[in-house]
Amino acid sequence: MRWMICLGFLVLSGPALAELSLPVGYLERQMERPPVLSNLDPVPHDLGAAGAALGIDDNRTTGQFLGHGYELDTVRVAPGEDVVAAAARMLEQTRFLVIDAPAADLLAIADLPEAQGAILFNASAPDTSLREGDCRGNLFHTIPSAAMRADALLQFLQYRRWTALAMISGPHDADVAFADALRRAAVKFGMEIGVEQTWSFDADMRRNAAQEVPLFTQDLGDHDVLLVVDERDDYARYIPYNTWLPRPVAGSDGIVPVAWSRVVEQWGAAQLQGRFSDAAGRDMRSVDYAAWAAVRALGEAVTRTGSDDPATLRAFLLSDAFELAGFKGRPLSFRAWNGQLRQPIPLVTSRALVAQAPLDGFLHQHNEMDTLGIDAPESTCTRFED
CATH class of the missing domain: 3.40.50.2300 (Response regulator)
Incomplete structure (x- = not known):
């Protein structure tokens, strides 16, 4: 040619x-x-x-x-x-x-x-x-994957030294899976999720959030950030600014890890x-x-x-x-x-990009994007082997 x-x-x-x-x-x-x-x-x-x-x-x-x-x-x-x-x-x-x-x-x-x-x-x-x-x-x-999104979020929290965490999670299968991913990510990045609670309200939070949420979060103990897991986009929007302690919210509201x-x-x-x-x-x-x-x-x-x-x-x-x-x-x-498509994970609020993972300082021997999710040495997938 x-x-x-x-x-x-x-x-x-x-x-x-x-x-x-x-x-x-x-x-x-x-x-x-x-x-x-x-x-x-x-x-x-x-x-x-x-x-x-x-x-x-x-x-x-x-x-x-x-x-x-x-x-x-x-x-x-x-x-x-x-x-x-x-x-x-x-x-x-x-x-x-x-x-x-x-x-x-x-x-x-x-x-x-x-x-x-x-x-x-x-x-x-x-x-x-x-x-x-x-x-x-x-x-x-x-x-x-849920693991990639969880790793991205906890990478950011570790970067900010917000390492004491509490968590509220919903009862649905998708909530359970993302909560598991957050627990895994906490171990991966040397953090601890302290008190956990399952969201069980069926009341109309549009009317009752200011009364119910402070009481519900009163027993979470001291923490830097409250993780909220609500994959159905049901209740998470009512948590910020209604918590017992004035703390940032992350996960399904507040700071959210997304593909786009x-x-x-x-x-x-x-x-x-x-x-x-x-x-x-x-x-x-x-x-x-x-x-x-x-x-x-x-x-x-x-x-x-x-x-x-x-x-x-x-x-x-x-x-x-x-x-x-x-x-x-x-x-x-x-x-x-x-x-899996390697990709950076934006961490966003409803009106701004807060950060994008992987963040500086989280290194990998081949590709820093492989600090997000399941890396090759820990993978149990065998269907892609030649």
């Missing part, structure tokens, strides 16, 4: 660029959402799907110069319907799926005969188990935010970002390899050569031992 100058333009001389078209499926398992105390933040009807659509548009922008086309097929499965059967039908048309579904559904889809040799992306399930003993070699993860937020503006993020807002008419959320990153990762792999073969693309995604510009200040890449 050689470079040629022709009529003032730089031209790459070599084999002709192959034309290819990559169909991508976006599969959403719609869930019955239980009632919560406040409806101020409804879940967008196109959560995730809007991010995938923007990723397709971005891929097309590059692909038009290379003869590469991209198409998106979005399928939403209503509650009670068979999402695994829907996935099997989609896999007859494409070998690439981005999926918004709970962990059990993801595993059932990944184990389908039709999914063998395919590339699947988990855009919403934070379960650490999916990156550990329940991992699948055809299942990548662009949403951060509207307050992320550095590193060119404002440009991504603007394009998403123009297309979707709302702010980008974490699941939108994860879906966008999945589609863009495929596009980057196709661009670099010139191939639409799943095995070729999978090998490239897991290689040291793969990098994705993710508007987070560092190039993103996939962990070769469990398919």
